[in-house]
Amino acid sequence: MVGITGVGSGIDIDSIVKVLVNSERAPKTAQLDRLEKTTVARISALGTFTGALNTFKTAVDSLNKASLFEARTASSSNTSVLRVTAATTAPAGNYSVQVQQLASSSKVGLQSVSGSGAATFNSGVMSISVGSTSFDVEITEGNNTLAGMRDAINEAGRSSGVSASIITDDSGSRLVLTSTKTGASNDIQVSVTEDGVTSGNNALTSQAFTPAVDPDNADAFLPPSSTTGAAGVISKAQSAKLTIDGLQLVRNTNKIDDALEGVTLDLVAAQSSADRLEGKTINLTVGVDKAGVKSNLQKFVSAYNALITTTSQLTAVVPVDGSNPVTGPLLGDSSVRNVLSALRNEMVKMSGEGGVRALADLGITTEKDGKLTLNDSALTATLDNNFDQVAGYLTGDDGLMGRLAKAVSGYVSTDGVLKQRTDALNGTKKNIDEQRKALDLRVEKIQTRLYAQYNAMDSLVGQLKRTSESLSGMLANLPGFVRKDSK
Incomplete structure (x- = not known):
């Protein structure tokens, strides 16, 4: 509405302009609505079709790998x-x-001492060897306790796979050394040299150790003693x-x-x-790996059947009583028709050699509705008897899966047919938006023009009414003027 209208004439200008504007807008709006609805539906349908084709191509590509048959x-x-x-x-x-x-690694318990982890030792060097690998641990005033020696061994033996812990048994506390190196002759041995610099409550040489053969079992070493505190082998390194x-x-x-x-x-x-x-x-x-091949063949059949179901829905014609039938958004679409035709042509071709030259030789056949079905027992028999021929039939550029992939690639690639068509439809949708804006501008101009014209008319009618009323008043005041309606 532009201000207050129809004052002079009493005409409902707003209603008149609204009817005229709507009559101008409605046909074009309806046309754009129909075009937009159709365009959006086709964009969505092409997206659904592209998704089904991509799923099918994934299944095809999985079967077109030589590594699948080499597994x-x-x-x-x-x-x-x-x-x-x-x-x-x-x-x-x-x-x-x-x-x-x-195979197992070595684990030994050294001579036990009293005093738990705080027990002290003379200073010197402990040389710990595991097979051909060895490392030295310096024992000084700063680490000459049982706990300090444990920590020093863990630090020095990290790269050699040797660790130390403290176990307290009935005889006292002792260092237990464990190696990660398995195999015979990789038993832990410890040699010690004292330097006389620092004295402790225990001789460092008490921690020297060489495995001793058990006199009752030539294949075993003497274990540590919880009675005497003697050192011994907890587990022997063996191959x-x-x-x-x-x-x-x-x-x-x-x-x-x-x-x-x-x-x-x-x-x-x-x-x-x-x-x-x-x-x-x-x-x-x-x-x-026959199970892997069988699984991928089943995925191929499922993906193809899903593709058939999708295209059937997108191209369907559903009759409606008393009205026009409802049709799928891709009814009569050449891309759908061409893809399915290409796939069917490739699947009926005879190729390969020997006992596997067609899908039927794998137990895969086509039903009346165009979908595939897989006979598990027939497939199992083929894989058991002609496994190498299955690979030859399916894989490679000239194999069935290579040909099917090629038939689909032109449609689903980044610059393929379906991408180009979708881009074109998106362009149409964008153009519809631009046409709507242009229509709004044109209708706005028409509305402005109509209001200007009707307001001008309204003003003129108002002036004429005022002039008429003025003349009527003047004539009524003239001498001898008799009004027709006077009595």
Whole structure:
């Protein structure tokens, strides 16, 4: 509304202008609304179609990897004793393994002393060796207590994998040294040299240690004594021992990767002596990863069926009683038609060689609704009998998955058909917004012009009414003038 209108004429100018403006705006607004609705619906539909195609292409690309068919599975019949993994270089095979002994590291208890961690020692140097590795620990006035020696050993032995702790038993307190280095001949030994600089309550030489063989067991060392306080071996460093198909192996670690090509053995526990005496073995099996291939084929079938479902919804025609049918936003769309046609053409082509030349050879067939179905038993049989031929049929630029990927890539790539179409539709949507702004400006000008015209008319009518009233008054005052309505 522009000010107060219709005063002079009494005409409802606001209503007249509003009707005229709306009659000018309505057709164009309705046209833009229809165009915008259609454009937004097509943008959304193309996004849905692109998403389904990308999901399908992901499934296709997963099957078009040679590494999928090179993957190996490795299993152990007793994972509480032996665990196993296999690389792609591992040849398929079956092996019988017996784990006789695990590799372990050395742990020793040195001579005990009284006084707990505060017990003091003469100063000097402790040389601690583990196999061919050794390091020195200087004992001075600043660290000549049992606790101080523990801390000094932990600091100096960090890079060598040796740590120290204090255990107090019935005989007193002692240093316990532990190594992380496994394998036979890696037992901890300690040699000591005193320098006479600082004196303590205990001789530093009391902490010297060399493992002593147990006279009752030639394969063991004497343990520490909680009665006399003598030093001894808590656990002996030893190598892992096992047999593979009856062949003896000795290794310094429980992770063995040099016994079978491409296979890593993780020894978890040794078999019981009874099992070993009875000759019980663990079955180790290395084979191709058929389960991985089967899983990816199922994902391919699911992705293709999802694509068919999506395109069916986007191109559907739903009859409505007494009205026009409801149609999908991509009904008759050439991109949908061309993609599906290209995919179907590739899937019916015979390629490869031997017993696998079509999807049907993998147990994958097409149903009446255009979707795929997978026969698990047929697929399993093909993977068992023609695994290498499956890889040849599916992978590579000329394989089925390579051809399907190529058929889809032109549509879903960053500069593909669907991206270009979406950009064009977004351009149309932007243009609609600009047309709405232009329409608002044009209607505003029309409204301004109409108000100016009607207000001018209103002013003129008002002037004419005032003139008429003035003339009527003047005539009424003339002598002998008789009004027609006078009595």
